[in-house]
Amino acid sequence: MPLNKIPIKPNGGTVTVEIAFGFAQVGAYNLLLWNKAGTISKKLGEGVNTDNIPDTFTLPKPTKNNIGKILDCLATVITPTIQAGNRYRVDMIVRQDGQECGREFDEGPIATRSITTRVAAELTAK
């Protein structure tokens, strides 16, 4: 399955990535940036959505060097309550100069103790 693409301006400003968990669920994540060659370029960060630490990370500069790289967020969701209709959603939101360039997300029902999903997208030139 090909990765979805998120376009950024090679000569634009700072690119940030935010990880967000919907449906008021508890989440943890590990965010990596992969090179085209399949090697890890950089570990951007890890964390949980329940603390006061922002879940936003800045991509390395210069921005043009990020073209073709792959954003890879492994996210684990635990629902505090077990009830019918429980859902999860994990968004990986890419912004440049504060403007949203695109987002990749996964959403679905959650009826297990936890669910882990991989949210990934390729950065392309705008």
Added chain:
Amino acid sequence: MNILTPTCAALLFITPLAAQEPSPGDMRSANARLNFSVPDAPAFTILNYTPSVIIRPSTVKEVGLAVADFVRGGSVLPKAFAAEFSPGLLVGGSTLTIRQYNANPFWYRARISVASRTFDDKTGRIQASLGLRLTLTDEADPRTDRAFIQDLSNLALSINQTIARKVQIAPPTGTGPINVEAADVEALEEEVDRLRAKQRDEKWNANIAELAAAVRFSSTDSLARNAVADKYQAWIAGSFRVAQWGQFIFNLSGSLERSAALRLDSSSIAMNSRFYFGSNSMKVYGEGQIVAVDQSPALYLFSVGGEINPISSFWLEFAAGFEKRGKDPAIIRTVFHVRWSLPEVFAFP
């Protein structure tokens, strides 16, 4: 209807001897709330309806499609329909963070239920209902329990790091859930159950206040425009912590219904209260109930009993007491119930 004086009501310990069957939602929330919480879906309760299929829309779009189908169908009431949703979660649920939930839990705990069903197969008469359930306070809500959320966060991070070491060794090929079957992951996931059980045990007697209301419509045919509101019902329930070992809970409900003469003059009121001593898994109680329906003599019930939860999802309840209606002699009643529900997480082998 007999009017209950405040003095009379205050003197009574109230509760049903012939216990009502709890809804799955009641059983899910906590043992301590059996029989005494307001209905999860008041619209189903006012119709005495236990739907086999309940629609739980998760987006505004799904609701819009359902309404469009209804309008296209000439506003014909469906013969069997049941839906329940939280308007707060519906509008912004997909992007609702747990911090936003904590900032305004009242809005997200509110629930709306709607239902309709064939009332009379011969005539095609249909009844429909609309219900609203509000939680004024809920100190047992796991999402607002900071210590519990912190524990879950730590666990989520541990599970995430364990899985990351196994799968983030190669570039991703797409977006979607992944399934890792490994003993270390399984062991961490079992901790989720333990934490949930611990939270329930610690909050078994937490302060909770809820209210609900519902209205029933009856139609001489299947058309919505011919429907007339013919019954109103309301509930209010509260539970109050007494130290670590006790809990006082009460439930007050009343209804007003059109009689055969189409006047809103048929009414009923019921008050229940119970005092628990013990813990979530083993407790004893004293309880009382008073029920008054129209002009009938009021029914008084009093009993003492206990609840034991020897294993997960399985309860034993026993009670003994007496029942008295008006000036009739008191009747002794005993009750023994075995209750069970499916475990919270049911995995097929």
